[in-house]
Amino acid sequence: MKSALLALLLASSPLAAQQPVAPPPGGPTTATRPRATPLPVAPDPKAARLRDQAMSDDTAYALVEGLTTEVGPRMTGGSARQAYARDWAVARLKALGFKNVRIEPYTLHNVWERGAETAEIVGLYAQPLHVTALGNTGATPAAGLTAPVVYFPTFNDLLLAPAGSLAGKIAFVSNAMEPTQDGSSYGSAGSARFVGPNVAAQKGAAALVIRSIGTDHGRGPHAGTTNFDAGVAPIPAGALSVADAENLERMLKLGKPVTMKLTLTPRFVGDRESGNVVAEVPGTDPRAGIVLVGGHLDSWDLGTGAIDDASGVAITAAAAKLVMDAGRPRRTIRVVWFGDEEIGGFGGEAYARAHAGEYHATASESDFGADRVWRFETNFGPAAKPIGDRLAVTLAPLGIVRGTGTAGDGTDIAPVVKTGVAGVDLNQSGLRYFDYHHTPEDTLDRVDPAQLRQNVAAWTTMLQIVANAPESIEPVPPRR
Amino acid sequence: MKSALLALLLASSPLAAQQPVAPPPGGPTTATRPRATPLPVAPDPKAARLRDQAMSDDTAYALVEGLTTEVGPRMTGGSARQAYARDWAVARLKALGFKNVRIEPYTLHNVWERGAETAEIVGLYAQPLHVTALGNTGATPAAGLTAPVVYFPTFNDLLLAPAGSLAGKIAFVSNAMEPTQDGSSYGSAGSARFVGPNVAAQKGAAALVIRSIGTDHGRGPHAGTTNFDAGVAPIPAGALSVADAENLERMLKLGKPVTMKLTLTPRFVGDRESGNVVAEVPGTDPRAGIVLVGGHLDSWDLGTGAIDDASGVAITAAAAKLVMDAGRPRRTIRVVWFGDEEIGGFGGEAYARAHAGEYHATASESDFGADRVWRFETNFGPAAKPIGDRLAVTLAPLGIVRGTGTAGDGTDIAPVVKTGVAGVDLNQSGLRYFDYHHTPEDTLDRVDPAQLRQNVAAWTTMLQIVANAPESIEPVPPRR
Numbered sequence: 008m009k010s011a012l013l014a015l016l017l018a019s020s021p022l023a024a025q026q027p028v029a030p031p032p033g034g035p036t037t038a039t040r041p042r043a044t045p046l047p048v049a050p051d052p053k054a055a056r057l058r059d060q061a062m063s064d065d066t067a068y069a070l071v072e073g074l075t076t077e078v079g080p081r082m083t084g085g086s087a088r089q090a091y092a093r094d095w096a097v098a099r100l101k102a103l104g105f106k107n108v109r110i111e112p113y114t115l116h117n118v119w120e121r122g123a124e125t126a127e128i129v130g131l132y133a134q135p136l137h138v139t140a141l142g143n144t145g146a147t148p149a150a151g152l153t154a155p156v157v158y159f160p161t162f163n164d165l166l167l168a169p170a171g172s173l174a175g176k177i178a179f180v181s182n183a184m185e186p187t188q189d190g191s192s193y194g195s196a197g198s199a200r201f202v203g204p205n206v207a208a209q210k211g212a213a214a215l216v217i218r219s220i221g222t223d224h225g226r227g228p229h230a231g232t233t234n235f236d237a238g239v240a241p242i243p244a245g246a247l248s249v250a251d252a253e254n255l256e257r258m259l260k261l262g263k264p265v266t267m268k269l270t271l272t273p274r275f276v277g278d279r280e281s282g283n284v285v286a287e288v289p290g291t292d293p294r295a296g297i298v299l300v301g302g303h304l305d306s307w308d309l310g311t312g313a314i315d316d317a318s319g320v321a322i323t324a325a326a327a328k329l330v331m332d333a334g335r336p337r338r339t340i341r342v343v344w345f346g347d348e349e350i351g352g353f354g355g356e357a358y359a360r361a362h363a364g365e366y367h368a369t370a371s372e373s374d375f376g377a378d379r380v381w382r383f384e385t386n387f388g389p390a391a392k393p394i395g396d397r398l399a400v401t402l403a404p405l406g407i408v409r410g411t412g413t414a415g416d417g418t419d420i421a422p423v424v425k426t427g428v429a430g431v432d433l434n435q436s437g438l439r440y441f442d443y444h445h446t447p448e449d450t451l452d453r454v455d456p457a458q459l460r461q462n463v464a465a466w467t468t469m470l471q472i473v474a475n476a477p478e479s480i481e482p483v484p485p486r487r
Numbered sequence: 488m489k490s491a492l493l494a495l496l497l498a499s500s501p502l503a504a505q506q507p508v509a510p511p512p513g514g515p516t517t518a519t520r521p522r523a524t525p526l527p528v529a530p531d532p533k534a535a536r537l538r539d540q541a542m543s544d545d546t547a548y549a550l551v552e553g554l555t556t557e558v559g560p561r562m563t564g565g566s567a568r569q570a571y572a573r574d575w576a577v578a579r580l581k582a583l584g585f586k587n588v589r590i591e592p593y594t595l596h597n598v599w600e601r602g603a604e605t606a607e608i609v610g611l612y613a614q615p616l617h618v619t620a621l622g623n624t625g626a627t628p629a630a631g632l633t634a635p636v637v638y639f640p641t642f643n644d645l646l647l648a649p650a651g652s653l654a655g656k657i658a659f660v661s662n663a664m665e666p667t668q669d670g671s672s673y674g675s676a677g678s679a680r681f682v683g684p685n686v687a688a689q690k691g692a693a694a695l696v697i698r699s700i701g702t703d704h705g706r707g708p709h710a711g712t713t714n715f716d717a718g719v720a721p722i723p724a725g726a727l728s729v730a731d732a733e734n735l736e737r738m739l740k741l742g743k744p745v746t747m748k749l750t751l752t753p754r755f756v757g758d759r760e761s762g763n764v765v766a767e768v769p770g771t772d773p774r775a776g777i778v779l780v781g782g783h784l785d786s787w788d789l790g791t792g793a794i795d796d797a798s799g800v801a802i803t804a805a806a807a808k809l810v811m812d813a814g815r816p817r818r819t820i821r822v823v824w825f826g827d828e829e830i831g832g833f834g835g836e837a838y839a840r841a842h843a844g845e846y847h848a849t850a851s852e853s854d855f856g857a858d859r860v861w862r863f864e865t866n867f868g869p870a871a872k873p874i875g876d877r878l879a880v881t882l883a884p885l886g887i888v889r890g891t892g893t894a895g896d897g898t899d900i901a902p903v904v905k906t907g908v909a910g911v912d913l914n915q916s917g918l919r920y921f922d923y924h925h926t927p928e929d930t931l932d933r934v935d936p937a938q939l940r941q942n943v944a945a946w947t948t949m950l951q952i953v954a955n956a957p958e959s960i961e962p963v964p965p966r967r
Contacts, residue, residue, distance in 0.1 A: 078614075079608075079613065128559075261556075311614065447617065450704075450706065450734070451734070
């Protein structure tokens with residue numbers, strides 16, 4: 008903790024923030040070390056002024072409040088409330104003064120829809136458990152499925168289970184997840200959800216339940232999507248709340264057989280219409296490329312999608328408005344509120360198809376909550392490197408450190424980034440994010456207005472500098 | 488905060504803890520001030536030894552873990568799981584070595600049982616809200632009741648509503664609750680639940696929803712009971728989660744009509760058998776009276792009843808066992824795990840009826856969670872005053888301060904205390920309690936093992952001193 012704090016304080020000095028600085032002996036190492044004393048870089052004065060202005064701007068909070076209050080859950084997958092959210096978004100973005108505000112429709116295929124979902128232990132330890140079905144999974148009979156529970160402390164233990172050993176059983180994978188600032192624990196702990204149902208199905212399991220992929224200890228299960236290999240029939244699969252998973256583990260450790268009755272009745276409802284909402288700040292130089300920013304408008308249905316991702320659409324729009332109001336930028340800023348990120352990134356794919364011929368200078372996505380930005384990343388080519396240096400010194404007063412050069416992260420911008428567009432990432436702290444992610448608890452009160460403003464300040468700084476940079480921003484080697 | 492910390496540190500000195508000490512000028516005042524320097528009092532050496540032993544004893548945690556894992560929710564009102572909990576309790580209390588372990592049955596009349604419970608906003612702001620029915624309330628039609636919402640920021644505003652003004656409406660009372668160490672905010676904020684439905688019914692409301700009586704900001708609604716005056720027909724009434732109540736307030740403040748569809752289908756199912764579980768540590772002197780301690784075995788059904796009140800039954804039993812194992816006490820210690828506290832204190836009433844002829848020296852109840860004891864209270868008569876002084880100096884190392892002399896608190900011991908039995912109260916901190924009280928979040932992980940051990944140490948100290956005191960413990964004026 009102390010080292011991290013020290014790094015953060017050092018980062019507040021523009022010089023130190025410009026490039027990674029060698030840590031003191033005995034401390035943690037960094038991936039790159041400077042070979043010589045870095046040259047001084049002047050902060051961008053107009054971006055600095057807008058950055059400070061953003062720190063008292065509540066446009067983003069008003070958008071998050073509106074989306075969670077007036078629209079509420081905007082279930083991914085072309086739901087009626089998602090359609091209403093698009094209309095609401097168009098009205099708000101027009102009212103904010105954006106140009107070319109429109110819905111770009113697309114079709115979703117074979118949409119998954121939640122049904123009933125209950126779980127209970129039957130027999131000696133009879134009690135209800137809190138469960139939610141995972142996206143794209145199959146259904147139990149309407150009257151439920153009652154079967155013995157087989158316990159796998161970790162996903163790796165499930166992988167080690169012999170073929171066929173799970174026939175007629177409910178597999179239970181319970182690996183825990185620790186919070187990480189960069190969110191990297193989602194990748195490791197998340198395997199139980201991302202591919203657990205597919206693995207359990209291949210081993211013959213009647214169903215799978217997992218400990219929610221979350222860092223809380225509450226009763227709200229964490230929703231989320233999964234996928235099955237071609238030819239593997241989806242089995243019923245759900246996430247237990249962390250508290251319920253821990254209770255089930257305690258039961259299993261008592262050494263007697265434990266039986267669960269699981270009722271999950273999702274279904275595939277065919278094709279549905281959905282869409283992305285697009286708004287623009289037209290630039291003065293059409294040949295300089297588009298600066299693409301955004302988040303996703305859809306949400307899981309258990310909460311009201313405040314941190315995931317009303318915050319992301321709000322942050323990017325509020326920042327674009329601050330830049331717009333300060334004078335027309337060189338590059339067009341395009342704000343996209345993507346549809347259907349949660350169920351498979353279909354909004355991002357539709358956007359990339361619809362805009363395949365356009366020159367995007369950069370692409371950036373905000374989809375990691377509302378907590379403060381702690382790091383930024385760019386992967387600019389040689390001509391645009393000075394933009395990164397100006398970003399470093401102008402973002403530093405917000406306590407933002409420079410990363411190691413891997414950029415272009417995000418489900419919705421991935422199809423664009425894959426074509427060789429440069430990424431500019433503003434990384435939010437993930438230390439609280441997975442307490443609420445995809446749960447009923449993702450509500451407005453999880454958004455800290457002060458941290459949300461810091462996000463807007465960071466994005467305003469970034470947009471002002473990148474959209475107005477005199478340098479060329481060339482394609483980069485596509486991200487692996 | 489500083490003043491409270493200072494008082495706590497001062498309390499760690501036995502002399503200072505013996506009686507309230509005059510605060511420094513400018514600080515908060517206390518209800519009583521010493522008139523002279525207090526006389527020194529020797530701590531009870533055997534109680535001190537047992538107290539320190541209790542700080543590494545996990546009997547209580549094992550009981551809480553067992554009740555929440557093996558039994559789970561033990562719905563108040565003579566439910567099947569409550570009956571199983573009694574059998575489980577008898578087996579555990581016998582295994583711990585208690586004598587005369589038994590179930591004392593009684594009959595509950597006109598039992599209320601939960602049904603379906605959903606709430607949603609319909610129309611413009613359509614979204615689901617999390618709700619739970621309040622005990623003893625009426626039902627909506629099975630298909631739900633759809634009606635406009637009338638907003639009352641506080642319970643007092645509901646009281647001010649003109650007679651008949653709520654006809655065909657759903658009244659919504661949304662007073663917030665702040666945490667207090669002594670739990671006193673439950674009394675003031677709680678009126679919305681305790682008598683709100685009765686008031687709304689008398690003013691003609693079709694139904695009532697309240698902001699949960701809780702200090703959290705989550706999605707779990709807080710259950711709890713209410714009552715209607717004779718002749719007032721119960722209306723449907725439920726508690727929204729705090730997050731949902733805040734969302735509904737935001738909708739209402741937008742100035743347009745808001746309509747709710749509420750479905751609550753509880754019913755009254757007639758008479759049911761229930762019971763108290765009793766265990767004893769027989770004393771050497773039958774004429775010295777019974778030291779009555781306990782908590783309640785039933786729970787609300789949304790959580791697993793860990794802090795309410797598996798902790799209370801566990802703390803009192805674990806303390807009684809430590810005293811029992813250290814040698815037979817003078818007075819009989821009777822541990823009662825009361826049934827049906829939640830729905831109306833019927834276990835306590837049944838106990839008082841069944842034991843009306845017996846001489847109880849003291850009565851004490853643990854029913855305020857599992858967080859640390861911060862204060863103790865006694866209302867001993869003159870002959871027993873020295874017992875209070877010994878308690879003060881022997882409890883002081885646990886950071887426990889002496890209160891101002893109002894004792895005998897608790898729903899289950901109230902019928903006994905009303906007959907003039909002295910109370911000895913060990914007050915737990917309420918600063919976290921109403922985050923989880925009666926919610927789905929009342930699960931094992933809310934119990935801090937270290938604080939639970941401090942509780943056991945306090946109760947062990949109390950039982951060792953009170954059960955063995957050579958003084959007479961006479962009746963006191965009954966509590967108002």
